[in-house]
Amino acid sequence: MDIASIKAEHKLIREWKYKWTPLDKGYTDKILYINVGSADIREKDVPPVMKEKFIGGKGYGLRLLWDATKPDTRWDDPENEIIISSGPVGGITQYSGTGKSLVVSISPQTDSVMDSNVGGFFGPFLKFSGFDALELQGKAVNDVIIFIDGINHRVELFEAPAEAVDSHVLAEQLTEMFADNENEKKNIGVVSSGSAAEHSLIGMLNFTFYDPKRKKVRMKQAGRGGIGTVFRNKKIKALVCKIPGVKGNLNNVVDLEAIMERGRRFNREMRELDDKQCRMRKVGTAHLMEIMDDHDLLPTHNYKFGSHKDAPRIDSAVWTSFFTQGIPDGCWIGCNMSCSKAIDDYIITTGPYKGQKVIVDGPEYETAAGLGSNGGFFDPRYIIETNFYCDTYGICTITWGTCIAFIQECYSCGILNKERTGGLELTFGNIPPALELLHQAARGEGFGKIAGQGVRRMKKIFAENGWGDPAFLRDIAMENKGLEYSQYMSKESLAQQGGYAMTNKGPQHDEAWLIFMDMVNNQIPTFENKAEALHYFPMFRTWFGLVGLCKLPWNDVEPENNAQTDEPAKVPEHVDNYVTIYKAVTGRPFDKQRLVEDSERVYNFQRVFNLRRGYGKRKDDDQPYRACGPVTAEEYESRAERYDKQLKELTGYDPEGKSTEEKIKVLRKYREDQYDLLRDAVYKRRGWNRNGIPTIEHLRKIGMDFPEVIDVVKNYQ
Numbered sequence: 001m002d003i004a005s006i007k008a009e010h011k012l013i014r015e016w017k018y019k020w021t022p023l024d025k026g027y028t029d030k031i032l033y034i035n036v037g038s039a040d041i042r043e044k045d046v047p048p049v050m051k052e053k054f055i056g057g058k059g060y061g062l063r064l065l066w067d068a069t070k071p072d073t074r075w076d077d078p079e080n081e082i083i084i085s086s087g088p089v090g091g092i093t094q095y096s097g098t099g100k101s102l103v104v105s106i107s108p109q110t111d112s113v114m115d116s117n118v119g120g121f122f123g124p125f126l127k128f129s130g131f132d133a134l135e136l137q138g139k140a141v142n143d144v145i146i147f148i149d150g151i152n153h154r155v156e157l158f159e160a161p162a163e164a165v166d167s168h169v170l171a172e173q174l175t176e177m178f179a180d181n182e183n184e185k186k187n188i189g190v191v192s193s194g195s196a197a198e199h200s201l202i203g204m205l206n207f208t209f210y211d212p213k214r215k216k217v218r219m220k221q222a223g224r225g226g227i228g229t230v231f232r233n234k235k236i237k238a239l240v241c242k243i244p245g246v247k248g249n250l251n252n253v254v255d256l257e258a259i260m261e262r263g264r265r266f267n268r269e270m271r272e273l274d275d276k277q278c279r280m281r282k283v284g285t286a287h288l289m290e291i292m293d294d295h296d297l298l299p300t301h302n303y304k305f306g307s308h309k310d311a312p313r314i315d316s317a318v319w320t321s322f323f324t325q326g327i328p329d330g331c332w333i334g335c336n337m338s339c340s341k342a343i344d345d346y347i348i349t350t351g352p353y354k355g356q357k358v359i360v361d362g363p364e365y366e367t368a369a370g371l372g373s374n375g376g377f378f379d380p381r382y383i384i385e386t387n388f389y390c391d392t393y394g395i396c397t398i399t400w401g402t403c404i405a406f407i408q409e410c411y412s413c414g415i416l417n418k419e420r421t422g423g424l425e426l427t428f429g430n431i432p433p434a435l436e437l438l439h440q441a442a443r444g445e446g447f448g449k450i451a452g453q454g455v456r457r458m459k460k461i462f463a464e465n466g467w468g469d470p471a472f473l474r475d476i477a478m479e480n481k482g483l484e485y486s487q488y489m490s491k492e493s494l495a496q497q498g499g500y501a502m503t504n505k506g507p508q509h510d511e512a513w514l515i516f517m518d519m520v521n522n523q524i525p526t527f528e529n530k531a532e533a534l535h536y537f538p539m540f541r542t543w544f545g546l547v548g549l550c551k552l553p554w555n556d557v558e559p560e561n562n563a564q565t566d567e568p569a570k571v572p573e574h575v576d577n578y579v580t581i582y583k584a585v586t587g588r589p590f591d592k593q594r595l596v597e598d599s600e601r602v603y604n605f606q607r608v609f610n611l612r613r614g615y616g617k618r619k620d621d622d623q624p625y626r627a628c629g630p631v632t633a634e635e636y637e638s639r640a641e642r643y644d645k646q647l648k649e650l651t652g653y654d655p656e657g658k659s660t661e662e663k664i665k666v667l668r669k670y671r672e673d674q675y676d677l678l679r680d681a682v683y684k685r686r687g688w689n690r691n692g693i694p695t696i697e698h699l700r701k702i703g704m705d706f707p708e709v710i711d712v713v714k715n716y717q
C-alpha cells in the first residue's frame with residue numbers, strides 16, 4: 001500500500017485545537033492530557049508546587065501517575081497512564097546530550113512504577129509544541145495514532161488500521177506521511193512499539209530521530225520494564241509530533257552565552273580526548289566489550305562467568321568495522337558525543353523481513369553483551385539481526401538477552417528440553433532456535449510467548465510445572481522486582497549489587513554504576529564508603545532524568561586533569577557545567593548541593609509510590625544469588641583460586657580438602673551477610689528505616705512531606 005492509500009484509511013475520532021504556549025526558561029507549564037478511550041483531549045496547567053518539587057521529566061511522570069492511579073491499579077487498567085516528559089534543559093542544542101525524555105508507567109513486569117529514559121526527537125518536540133508533558137490514559141477500541149501538530153497547534157486522534165505495527169516500517173511510513181517534503185522529515189518525531197509488544201510483557205518504545213546525512217529514520221529505545229506493552233494494550237499504534245523546525249533558543253533560556261561557553265569547552269574535550277579515552281564517536285558504548293571481558297565483568301552464560309575466550313569475536317574492533325564511520329550519530333541535535341552508531345545496509349536473513357536491506361541502530365554495549373556473550377553467542381551477525389528484530393518488534397534488547405540466557409541455562413541443566421520448548425534446542429550459542437524464539441514472541445506463539453513473559457514469570461511457570469527446583473530457579477533467575485538484570489557482572493562488587501537491587505525500578509545501571517570504583521579501583525572499601533556512593537550516585541543520576549539530559553557526556557569523556565581533582569569519580573568539572581547550564585536555562589538559584597536535593601525528593605517519592613503499591617520494602621531489595629556469588633560447582637571451580645583465597649582471608653575458613661559444595665555454602669553465607677550489612681548502611685544513609693522505608697523525619701527534612709506521602713509511610717515507621 002502506498003502512503004496516500006494508508007492515509008485514506010484514517011478515521012478521525014477527535015480534533016482539538018489549542019492556543020500555543022511558547023517556552024519560557026525551559027518550561028511551558030502546560031501538560032497535554034489525552035484519553036484514547038473517551039477521546040478526551042485537553043491541556044492542564046502545571047501547578048507551581050509540582051514544578052518546584054518535581055522539576056520535570058521523571059518527576060512530572062511520577063506525580064501525574066500517582067494522581068491518576070489507585071494503589072491497586074493494574075498495568076492493563078484503562079486508568080494506567082504513560083507519561084512522557086523531557087525536562088527544563090531538554091531541547092537545548094548548545095551542549096551535548098540535551099534531548100532526553102523520561103517515560104513513566106505502571107509496569108506489566110514489576111507491577112510497580114517504571115521509568116525509562118530515551119533519546120530521539122519526540123520529547124523536545126513536544127515541548128516546542130507547547131507542552132512539558134504528555135499524559136496518555138484510557139484504552140482505545142481499535143488501533144489509534146495521535147498527531148500533535150506543533151505548527152497549526154492542534155491535536156488529532158484517529159483510527160489507523162492500515163499502517164504497519166513493527167517500528168522500522170511504521171516510523172518510515174509516518175515520517176513520510178507527515179512531512180510535506182524531504183526537508184520536513186527532520187521536524188517529525190515518532191513514538192511506536194511493535195508486534196512483540198502485543199504478545200509479551202517486555203514491550204518497549206522506539207523514539208525516532210531523523211538522520212539527514214543518511215536520509216533515514218532512526219530510533220532510540222525506552223526499553224526497560226514493558227512500557228511498550230502498555231502502549232499497545234492501549235491500542236496506541238504511534239504518536240507523531242511535528243514542529244516548524246529547531247533553531248537557536250526555543251527554550252527561551254536566561255543566559256544562552258553561558259550554555260554556549262560550556263558547550264564549546266565540552267566539544268573541545270570531545271575533539272581532543274575522545275580518541276584517547278572511550279572512543280564514543282567511533283564505537284559508542286560498545287567500547288566496553290573488551291574492558292568488561294578483561295575485568296571478568298562481561299556476563300557470559302547467564303552471568304555464570306565474566307569473560308570468554310571468544311569475546312574478541314564481538315569486541316569493539318569488530319563493531320568499529322561494522323559501524324558506518326565519520327557520520328554525526330547524535331540522537332539529539334548538537335550532541336558531539338555522537339554515540340548512536342549504526343550499521344547501514346544490513347541484509348536480514350530470517351523472519352518476516354528476510355532479504356530486506358535495513359539500517360540497524362546499534363548495537364550498544366548492553367545489547368552486544370546481552371544478546372552476545374550472555375547467551376554464548378559470539379557471532380556478530382546474530383547480534384545484529386537480533387538487535388534489529390528486538391527493535392522493530394518492540395522489545396528491549398537487555399531484557400531479551402537476560403531472558404534467553406536464563407532459558408538457555410535451564411535448558412542446559414534439564415529444566416527445559418525440546419519437548420517443553422516446542423522443539424527448540426535452546427542451548428548456549430545455538431543461533432537458529434534462538435532467532436526462531438524471537439519470531440515466535442512477535443507472533444505470540446509457542447515457547448516464544450512464554451519467553452516474552454520475562455524471567456520472573458518464567459521462573460514461576462517452570463516451578464509450577466515441576467520442571468526444576470524452585471530454590472535453584474530463584475538463584476539463577478536474574479531479576480529483581482520483576483525486572484531483568486542489565487549486562488554487568490555484579491558478583492565481585494558488593495556496591496554494584498546494591499546499585500542493582502537497591503533501586504526503585506529494578507536492576508538497571510542508570511541509578512548507580514559502581515563496579516569500577518568498587519572492584520577495580522578500590523575507592524570505596526568500607527560499608528560507609530559504599531553507602532555514601534549508593535546515596536550520592538543514584539541521587540545525582542536521577543537528576544539527569546528530571547531535567548532532560550543524557551548521562552553519557554557526564555563521564556564518558558573526562559577533562560584531562562580530572563584524575564587530579566578531589567573527587568574524580570564525580571567528574572567535578574562536568575558537574576559544574578550542569579549546574580551552570582541549569583541555572584542558565586531556568587534562572588533558578590542552584591548549586592551542586594541543590595542538584596542532589598532536587599533528586600532526593602523525587603527519588604524518595606518514587607520509593608513511597610512503590611510502597612503505596614505494596615512494594616518498596618527491604619525484601620523487595622533481595623537479589624538472586626547469581627548476582628552475588630557462584631551458584632554452581634562449575635562456577636565456583638572456574639574461579640576457585642579467587643574464592644578459596646576469599647574464604648581464607650575474609651572468613652577465616654580453611655578451604656583445604658573441602659568439597660566445592662561445602663565451600664559454596666560458606667562463601668554464600670558470608671556474601672549474603674555482607675549484602676545485608678550493606679543494606680543497613682545504605683538505608684541509614686538514605687534516611688530510611690531498617691525495612692527500607694523513608695522515615696517521616698527524613699521526608700520532612702527533604703521537603704517531600706505531602707500529606708498523601710506521609711499517609712503511606714506512617715504505618716511503617
Ligand code: SF4
Nearest residue numbers: 097331335337339550
Ligand atoms: S551521548 Fe549518545 S545517547 Fe547521549 S545524547 Fe549523545 S548520541 Fe544520544
